Structure formats: structure tokens, C-alpha cells
Amino acid sequence: MFRNIEKIIPSEYLSNTILVGDFDVNLDVNSPERDLLLSLAKSLSLKIFSPDKSTRRGATLDFMIASRAMNITSNVIDAIVSDHKAVEWRLTNIQPMLRKSIKAVNQKLARMVSEQALYGLMILRNFWK
16 A cells, blocks of 8 residues: 555655555554554654544554644544444644646747647547537
């Protein structure tokens, strides 16, 4: 999962990445899997947020992985809909996404290319009708 996160999500967007689910790793028990998950999250500057109570038969398998900068609180809901308890998450301090601005060195050329791309496509569409 973490290898795919590194491939798919650019590093500048990791501060807005939120993963929620059943990760099949019990956070309540020290284990190599738990330690590996904590280490991998930390390597991407992410943090594991655990709910305030266990989510499945005394184990915490459902949790959130998100930016350390976020303030996250949770509430475990004791509903008998599934073998897992539902978790309600409240997120605050979500960082705005940083976007790189594109600067055109030659404004006239950029406008001309854009217009040709837009109008040329429209001309082709009308031609094939």
C-alpha cells in the first residue's frame, strides 16, 4: 500500500492525504506488523490516528492515516450493523493544497497555442458532424 502511495500521490499532496479503513493490523498489540505500519507512515510524514475505543472484538483494526498537522478526533459508534464498530472522524486544521503556478514566458504565443487548441478542436468536431 505504501509503495503505491509513493507512486501515485506526489509528495506535495501528502499533507492532504487521508486513508481510512480496516488495515488488519491491531494497534492495541505490539507486533512487527504494527511497528512496520507506524514506521512506513512516519517515513511519509503521516501519522496513524487511532479511535478512542476498540473497533472489533477488543482489537483496533479500523483507523486513519493522515497528515501529522491535522487535528483529528474520533468517536466509536456501538451499532450492530457489522462485526466492526463504526468510527466517526472529525478533522480540523486541514492544510490548503499548494498548487504550482504556471508562468508563460511568451504570453502571445501561449494565447495563440491555446486558441488554436480550443478552436481547432471545435472546427474538427464540426467537420466530422
